[in-house]
Amino acid sequence: MYSREKKVPARMNFFATAAKGLEKALAEELKNLGAASVRTETGGAAFAGSLETAYRACLWSRLASRILLPLTVFQATTPDQLYQGIRAIDWDRHLDPDGTLAVDCAIFRSRIKHSHFAALKAKDAIVDQFRERWGKRPSVATEQPGLRINLYLRCNRLTVSLDLSGDSLHRRGYRDQKVTAPLKENLAAALLILNNWQQTAVEGGILVDPMCGSGTIPIEAALMVTDTAPGLLRPYFGFLGWKGHDAALWSRLLDEAKGRRRIKDRGKERIFAYDKSREAIAAAQCNARAAGVAEVIRFRQSDITALPSPPPVPEGRGLLVVNPPYGERLAHGDDLKELYRQLGEQLRYHFPGWRLGLLTSSGALARELSLPLESTVPLYNGAIECALYGYRVPAAPVAVGTPAAPSEMLANRLLKNLRRLKRWAEREKISCFRLYDADIPEYAAAIDLYQGWVHVQEYDPPPSVDPEKARYRLEEIVATLPAALDCPPERILVKKRQRQKGGDQYRKLDDRNQFIAVEEGKCRFLVNLSDYLDTGLFLDHRPTRRLIGEMSEGKRFLNLFGYTGTASVCAAAGGAAATVTVDASKTYLDWARRNFALNDLDLPRHEFVQEDCLEWLSGQTRRFDLIFVDPPTFSNSKERQEDFFVQRDYLPLLKEACRLLERDGTLIFSTNFRRFKLDPGHFPGFEITDITAATIPADFSRKARIHRCWRFTHAPWP
Numbered sequence: 001m002y003s004r005e006k007k008v009p010a011r012m013n014f015f016a017t018a019a020k021g022l023e024k025a026l027a028e029e030l031k032n033l034g035a036a037s038v039r040t041e042t043g044g045a046a047f048a049g050s051l052e053t054a055y056r057a058c059l060w061s062r063l064a065s066r067i068l069l070p071l072t073v074f075q076a077t078t079p080d081q082l083y084q085g086i087r088a089i090d091w092d093r094h095l096d097p098d099g100t101l102a103v104d105c106a107i108f109r110s111r112i113k114h115s116h117f118a119a120l121k122a123k124d125a126i127v128d129q130f131r132e133r134w135g136k137r138p139s140v141a142t143e144q145p146g147l148r149i150n151l152y153l154r155c156n157r158l159t160v161s162l163d164l165s166g167d168s169l170h171r172r173g174y175r176d177q178k179v180t181a182p183l184k185e186n187l188a189a190a191l192l193i194l195n196n197w198q199q200t201a202v203e204g205g206i207l208v209d210p211m212c213g214s215g216t217i218p219i220e221a222a223l224m225v226t227d228t229a230p231g232l233l234r235p236y237f238g239f240l241g242w243k244g245h246d247a248a249l250w251s252r253l254l255d256e257a258k259g260r261r262r263i264k265d266r267g268k269e270r271i272f273a274y275d276k277s278r279e280a281i282a283a284a285q286c287n288a289r290a291a292g293v294a295e296v297i298r299f300r301q302s303d304i305t306a307l308p309s310p311p312p313v314p315e316g317r318g319l320l321v322v323n324p325p326y327g328e329r330l331a332h333g334d335d336l337k338e339l340y341r342q343l344g345e346q347l348r349y350h351f352p353g354w355r356l357g358l359l360t361s362s363g364a365l366a367r368e369l370s371l372p373l374e375s376t377v378p379l380y381n382g383a384i385e386c387a388l389y390g391y392r393v394p395a396a397p398v399a400v401g402t403p404a405a406p407s408e409m410l411a412n413r414l415l416k417n418l419r420r421l422k423r424w425a426e427r428e429k430i431s432c433f434r435l436y437d438a439d440i441p442e443y444a445a446a447i448d449l450y451q452g453w454v455h456v457q458e459y460d461p462p463p464s465v466d467p468e469k470a471r472y473r474l475e476e477i478v479a480t481l482p483a484a485l486d487c488p489p490e491r492i493l494v495k496k497r498q499r500q501k502g503g504d505q506y507r508k509l510d511d512r513n514q515f516i517a518v519e520e521g522k523c524r525f526l527v528n529l530s531d532y533l534d535t536g537l538f539l540d541h542r543p544t545r546r547l548i549g550e551m552s553e554g555k556r557f558l559n560l561f562g563y564t565g566t567a568s569v570c571a572a573a574g575g576a577a578a579t580v581t582v583d584a585s586k587t588y589l590d591w592a593r594r595n596f597a598l599n600d601l602d603l604p605r606h607e608f609v610q611e612d613c614l615e616w617l618s619g620q621t622r623r624f625d626l627i628f629v630d631p632p633t634f635s636n637s638k639e640r641q642e643d644f645f646v647q648r649d650y651l652p653l654l655k656e657a658c659r660l661l662e663r664d665g666t667l668i669f670s671t672n673f674r675r676f677k678l679d680p681g682h683f684p685g686f687e688i689t690d691i692t693a694a695t696i697p698a699d700f701s702r703k704a705r706i707h708r709c710w711r712f713t714h715a716p717w718p
């Protein structure tokens with residue numbers, strides 16, 4: 001008879017995983033569940049507590065995907081190291097020899113590349129230990145194993161954990177029927193939490209989902225209103241077969257959760273769900289019955305153009321949350337644009353004063369709503385990079401009035417700046433430059449001239465600014481520009497610039513595919529003013545590109561995070577012997593090749609590499625005379641396996657880049673993260689010089705903190 005080891009430490013460390021973008025909300029939820037020492041990390045939150053804390057997280061977390069109990073962390077650069085490290089764990093404390101197990105593995109930037117191989121190696125180490133001790137071994141069960149083991153190998157360091165959830169916590173147990181492209185339950189809960197539904201419900205608010213599909217959003221809303229634990233219906237958790245499981249504690253928590261559940265006296269006439277599909281409504285009703293909340297939700301078949309008028313509700317206490325199609329898996333093209341326009345029209349005329357939370361992967365489609373945008377939160381719907389857009393529907397129907405009048409004050413400032421900068425631009429032989437950068441606080445926008453075109457980027461107003469007032473100010477800017485700059489209205493393009501998160505600056509906004517060629521010294525570059533937030537040419541890096549061109553003759557040049565290759569073009573035009581441009585995006589590398597062709601540069605001498613820069617650096621042995629490193633502040637674009645934050649990740653990036661630098665070479669590092677702090681102590685043997693002031697062009701002198709820049713060279717021999 002095998003012993004059942006039940007003694008576990010009174011306080012342990014855990015890790016809750018979640019979809020990217022939900023880390024902060026998850027951390028707050030864990031604190032409310034009694035977790036201590038909560039700390040957000042990429043893809044989740046670490047926390048400490050008792051076994052009861054972990055059980056509560058498994059039962060009550062609406063946002064987490066898994067609850068992990070880390071056992072050990074060790075270096076695993078080879079399969080043998082992985083095997084020996086796993087075998088060194090005393091698995092008798094966790095599993096009986098006649099039990100079942102499964103091993104999951106995720107790998108990032110490590111010498112061991114294949115997750116399935118690593119999982120098999122770990123399984124071998126565990127069963128070999130049992131076979132040696134007991135003469136028998138546990139069997140593998142991929143579905144509902146007695147013990148699920150989680151391996152996370154990042155930069156050759158392996159974290160081994162027990163998966164206490166056993167299966168993803170988004171599987172609540174109520175989804176009996178599905179429709180096309182269902183929303184995960186924990187993401188639906190996140191949309192509600194981020195839109196403050198729990199507090200709105202307490203205040204007597206109403207929720208409407210006008211495109212409910214299989215009913216995930218209204219069902220999750222009903223679970224919140226009725227104080228139903230999201231894990232209450234789950235028949236299986238990973239800790240049920242674990243030798244450290246406390247069955248009495250778990251039974252007590254289940255009884256407590258059942259006692260808190262209130263169906264009869266909560267949620268009546270509070271949650272309304274509509275969909276044009278009869279089949280979707282039938283599936284949603286079936287799922288609601290399985291969740292035990294069918295009587296809390298009113299379902300009705302209705303097209304978006306004929307939504308029933310909502311019950312009366314005080315302003316601010318009406319909430320719509322919707323996950324419309326956005327062209328990734330359903331619908332496409334003009335049909336989607338019309339759908340979003342119809343949704344915006346319905347909201348303006350039938351839901352005045354309501355709040356809206358809309359999940360979509362397309363900023364261009366979101367703009368079709370024509371509603372004042374209050375917030376944007378980057379999220380992921382599976383592998384699809386999305387954003388949750390928050391709106392406040394105007395309290396009265398929006399009337400189409402006359403355009404805003406031009407601003408004389410703004411026009412005077414534009415003309416003054418133009419007189420000052422035009423002669424400078426002619427001397428520098430440049431055809432595009434920044435003319436205005438929120439010089440007058442009331443007109444918060446950046447205005448750039450691109451060879452006869454005007455590119456306007458409105459800064460995201462703070463919450464203290466009335467959205468309607470901000471909209472009117474933008475209209476004043478647009479009304480002022482044609483006469484002040486002698487530019488036809490059709491050559492003025494307007495965008496909204498917000499704090500960048502992830503790959504937002506590279507997300508496509510339009511599909512005109514219209515490029516114009518602009519001049520910078522002896523080089524020419526293609527810019528696209530309409531399709532992306534950025535245009536393909538970072539104007540503030542103009543002096544840095546010139547410096548690279550001046551230093552490049554006869555040199556081997558490496559451009560990391562090369563974007564559209566403009567720095568590489570300058571190096572090649574400056575006489576570089578060869579250039580290598582590395583970027584994860586095929587779109588921008590193709591753009592870089594077009595920039596080279598525009599300048600009649602010999603392409604066979606120049607290399608374009610589509611790969612994650614850190615991955616590419618780790619396998620390189622070539623050395624370079626001149627290296628330019630200009631990473632994004634933050635990136636979680638779909639081309640990357642994991643996210644990148646420059647302050648956190650600059651050390652391995654620059655150390656690997658410095659490894660490739662020739663003894664007499666130069667590395668230039670630039671970042672637009674204004675709070676960035678570089679620690680020279682991590683780079684022994686290098687002289688590091690801050691060259692920021694020399695790399696800020698005259699047209700950015702009013703906002704000289706636009707970027708930071710350093711030069712790295714090897715220290716002289718002692």
